[in-house]
Amino acid sequence: MRKPKVVILGAGYGGLMTATKLQKAVGVNEVEILLVNKNDYHYETTWLHEASAGTLHHDRVRYNISEVIDRNKVDFIQGTVSEINTKEKKVILEDGELEYDYLVVALGGESETFGIKGLKEHAFSIVNVDSARQIREHIEYQFATYKAEEEKKEERLTIVVGGAGFTGIEFLGELSNRVPELCREYDVDPNKVKMLCVEAAPTVLPGFDAELVKYAVAQLEKKGVTFMIGTAVKEGTPEGIIVAKGEDELEEIKAGTVVWAAGIRGNSVIEKSGFEAMRGRVKVQPDLRAPGYDDVFIIGDSALIINEEINRPYPPTAQIAMQQGETCAHNLAVLIRGKGEIQSFTPDIKGTVCSLGEDDAIGVAFGKKMVGGKASFMKKVIDNRSLYMIGGPTLVFKKGKFNFL
Ligand SMILES: Cc1cc2nc3c(=O)[nH]c(=O)nc-3n(C[C@H](O)[C@H](O)[C@H](O)COP(=O)(O)OP(=O)(O)OC[C@H]3O[C@@H](n4cnc5c(N)ncnc54)[C@H](O)[C@@H]3O)c2cc1C
Numbered sequence: 175m176r177k178p179k180v181v182i183l184g185a186g187y188g189g190l191m192t193a194t195k196l197q198k199a200v201g202v203n204e205v206e207i208l209l210v211n212k213n214d215y216h217y218e219t220t221w222l223h224e225a226s227a228g229t230l231h232h233d234r235v236r237y238n239i240s241e242v243i244d245r246n247k248v249d250f251i252q253g254t255v256s257e258i259n260t261k262e263k264k265v266i267l268e269d270g271e272l273e274y275d276y277l278v279v280a281l282g283g284e285s286e287t288f289g290i291k292g293l294k295e296h297a298f299s300i301v302n303v304d305s306a307r308q309i310r311e312h313i314e315y316q317f318a319t320y321k322a323e324e325e326k327k328e329e330r331l332t333i334v335v336g337g338a339g340f341t342g343i344e345f346l347g348e349l350s351n352r353v354p355e356l357c358r359e360y361d362v363d364p365n366k367v368k369m370l371c372v373e374a375a376p377t378v379l380p381g382f383d384a385e386l387v388k389y390a391v392a393q394l395e396k397k398g399v400t401f402m403i404g405t406a407v408k409e410g411t412p413e414g415i416i417v418a419k420g421e422d423e424l425e426e427i428k429a430g431t432v433v434w435a436a437g438i439r440g441n442s443v444i445e446k447s448g449f450e451a452m453r454g455r456v457k458v459q460p461d462l463r464a465p466g467y468d469d470v471f472i473i474g475d476s477a478l479i480i481n482e483e484i485n486r487p488y489p490p491t492a493q494i495a496m497q498q499g500e501t502c503a504h505n506l507a508v509l510i511r512g513k514g515e516i517q518s519f520t521p522d523i524k525g526t527v528c529s530l531g532e533d534d535a536i537g538v539a540f541g542k543k544m545v546g547g548k549a550s551f552m553k554k555v556i557d558n559r560s561l562y563m564i565g566g567p568t569l570v571f572k573k574g575k576f577n578f579l
Pocket of ligand 1: 183184185186187188189210211212213215216217219220221222223253254255256280281282283300301302340341344441443473474475476490491492493494495527
C-alpha cells in the first residue's frame, strides 16, 4: 500500500516542531514526511533583533536543519515555495513541483507596511538572517562613512525605528547597548547619535502592563532612545521618513537608517494560493486545518486564531507556533493511522518577556510581573527552552544562552 505523504512547508518554529514531533509519533513504514525550507538552516526568529543590532553574530541564531531531524523518517528539500495548488494537491517551488496527501503550511510572516508609501523601498525590516545581517552592516557602514567623509552628514548617525511593539522595543534594547561600542569602534562622538522610536499608537508596547511599560521606557530613555508616541509615519524616503505633526502638518526626519518594526502579515504564498485570508493570515479551524480543506493545516504566523475572552486575534508568537506544531503533529498522526482523536488547539500562554538588551527585560511569567535581571534571566530560560523543545539538550549546549550574570 502506498504510504501517505506529508509535506511540511517552512522549518521555523511551527514547521520544525511539527516535523520533530511527527517523526517521534510515527513509524518509518507508516508515512513519507518531506520538509521544505528556503535555507538549509533554521533561524531563531525571536533572536533576530540581536543579530540586527550586532550584539549577537548571525551564526549564533541559526543551526542546520539536518541536526534536528531524523533522516530515516524525514526527507529535507531546500527550496522556495511559490504557490500551492490545492485542487491538484501540489506545491509549486521556484524550481519544481511536489505532491502531497497532507500539507502543513508553516511559512511564517512578512513585514506589513500598511500601504505606507516608500517604506518597502527605503526601510529595513527584521525578518530573517539576510535582513538582520544587512541592517547590522548598514549601520556599521553609516558610522564608518560618517567618520571618513569630509563634509559630515550627521543624519547618518540617526536610526529610526518605526513601531514600539515587541520587535521594535527589543531591537532598541540591543541597539542602545551596541551604540556605545560602535562609537568606540569608529571614533564617533556618542552625542551625535540619535535613536528615535516613532509609534502611531498612544502607548509603547500596547497590551503590556502599564507599570512594566513605564520601566521599559525609562530604561531605554536612559540609554539615549527618544520616543515619539502618537506619531504616525506617513512616508519612507531615501533620506528618512515623513511623519504627521498635528492635524495637517508633516515633518521630515532625516535618518541614515530606518527599521520598520510595526507590523506583521502572513506569508504572501497564502494569498497567492487562493486561501481566504486577513492580511495574509488564515482563520483556521480549531484543529488547525484551513476552512474547506481536509488536507491542509496552517500554523504559526500565517494562521489566525481568536482569543475568545477578548474577541481579538492572538498576536503571532513563537510560543503559539510551537504549540500549534505539537497539535498539528498529533492530528496528522491520527489522520495517517485512521485512529485516535483529533485535538482542538488552545494556546497555553505561559507568559511574555520583552528583552531590553542583554541584561535587562520586562515580563510576566506564570502570573508574576518582573523587571531587570530577573526578567532577563527568564528570557534566556525561554530562549533555551525553545531550543530544547526542538533539538533536546544537545542543541541547548550548542546554541543556548548561558550568560546569566
Ligand atoms: C525580532 C523578533 C522578536 C520576537 N520575539 C518573540 C518573543 O520573544 N516571543 C515570541 O513568542 N515570539 C516572538 N517573535 C515572534 C516569533 O518570532 C514568530 O511569531 C515566530 O517566528 C512564528 O513562527 P513560524 O513557524 O510561523 O515562522 P518562522 O519561525 O518565521 O519560520 C518560517 C520559516 O519558513 C521559511 N520560509 C518562508 N518563506 C518561505 C518560502 N516561500 N519557501 C520556503 N521557505 C520559506 C523561512 O525561511 C523560515 O525558516 C519575535 C519576532 C521577531 C521578528
